[in-house]
Amino acid sequence: MVKKVFTWGGIAFLVFFVAYQPSSAADVFKSLGGGLLDIAQGFGDFFTDLVA
Template identity: 50%
Template sequence: MKKLIPWAALAFVVFFIAYRPQEAASIVSTILGGIGDVGEGFGDFVAGVFD
């Protein structure tokens, strides 16, 4: 069962990208934007600590 879950997830991702590329791109953009916001917040925190 543990080997099946990663393969099923990969199959779903490939299917989603193949049949809904615009939605997949939007989701990836949203995730990367959130990661960028977290990084920017962390950078602001570190800069504030050393001010």
């Protein structure tokens, strides 16, 4: 039950954040995407160095 409340609360907050602060929301998602790309690049470099 608590998990369901937090899930719906998170979705509501996300919708509110995107609707009322679109530029800030875009910056947050750009930052998260950049972080994920950096992590993927790090794993790629690791496996390349491991094999080579």
